[in-house]
Amino acid sequence: MKKRGLLIIMSGPSGVGKGTIREELMKKDDLNLHYSVSMTTRGMRPGEVNGREYYFVSREEFDRNIANDNLLEWAEFVGNRYGTPRDKVEQMRNEGKNVMLEIEVNGTAQVLKKVHDDGVLSIFIAPPSLEELENRLRGRGTETEEVIKSRVAKATHEFGFKDQYKFVVVNDKLDKAVDEVRQIILNAMKGE
Ligand code: 5GP
Numbered sequence: 548m549k550k551r552g553l554l555i556i557m558s559g560p561s562g563v564g565k566g567t568i569r570e571e572l573m574k575k576d577d578l579n580l581h582y583s584v585s586m587t588t589r590g591m592r593p594g595e596v597n598g599r600e601y602y603f604v605s606r607e608e609f610d611r612n613i614a615n616d617n618l619l620e621w622a623e624f625v626g627n628r629y630g631t632p633r634d635k636v637e638q639m640r641n642e643g644k645n646v647m648l649e650i651e652v653n654g655t656a657q658v659l660k661k662v663h664d665d666g667v668l669s670i671f672i673a674p675p676s677l678e679e680l681e682n683r684l685r686g687r688g689t690e691t692e693e694v695i696k697s698r699v700a701k702a703t704h705e706f707g708f709k710d711q712y713k714f715v716v717v718n719d720k721l722d723k724a725v726d727e728v729r730q731i732i733l734n735a736m737k738g739e
Contacts, residue, residue, distance in 0.1 A: 549643040551666055552579070553735055554636065556648045556655050556712075557728070559672030560702030562684035564718045565649055568672060571725040572647070578732050581644045583636050586612060589627035592689050602632075620650065620657035625697050629654070640666070645732065652708035659711065668735050670728060671712035675719040677703060 559565050573580055587601045588609050597603050604612075609628050612618055621630030631648055639646045648658070655669060674680040680702055684695050709715055714731050718724040 552640040552643050553645040553666045553668055554640060554662060555645060555732060556650060556658060556669040557672060558650060558652055558655050560674060560680055560705050561698050562680050562687065563672050563674045564721065565672050567721060568725055568728060569647060569649055572728060575729060578729065579645050581639050581646050583631055583646050583648050585629050585631055587627060587629045620654040622651055622653040624651050625694065625701060652705045656711060669712040670714045670716060670731060671709040673709060673715055673717045675717060
């Protein structure tokens with residue numbers, strides 16, 4: 548039987564560079580990494596594609612998925628709902644693929660409570676400082692000032708949850724952070 552793939556949870560405040568780290572990791576063939584596309588009720592940002600960054604759904608459709616127990620976890624984040632489709636994650640792991648979830652802290656707590664095999668890996672990406680994070684969010688230019696403020700407040704809150712993660716990686720330099728996460732995954736693949 549094929550060895551089941553890892554379930555890799557990656558979290559961190561928005562603006563910390565999780566998305567970029569993930570994209571870099573996905574390019575590395577030795578990691579056999581597959582991204583779990585979440586479902587969300589938030590609006591599409593410019594450049595996003597339905598089914599690639601997220602499945603963009605209405606609130607009604609999202610809530611139907613909760614009611615049908617289709618989500619491994621879900622959470623509300625700054626007024627929108629986000630959740631992980633359960634079946635796809637299971638299917639990919641059974642095929643031996645390493646699955647990456649990029650989710651916030653409440654969702655992580657749910658997964659850690661529900662999934663108890665030793666293939667679960669949790670990594671928190673931390674910013675060098677909160678000031679740096681605010682600058683990055685502003686520089687991204689995709690959100691209003693009000694949303695930026697609530698995301699910074701949320702980041703401060705999320706930081707308090709970093710101890711539930713097995714690994715904390717500080718993203719002060721992208722290459723270094725990518726390498727660190729890559730090494731964590733490679734070690735887990737070797738069963739260390
Ligand atoms: P964004 O709106 O910036 O794409 O995502 C906002 C936050 O929601 C990020 O912290 C992201 O990691 C998180 N997120 C994305 N998908 C999911 C999901 O399926 N479940 C949970 N709990 N959080 C998610």
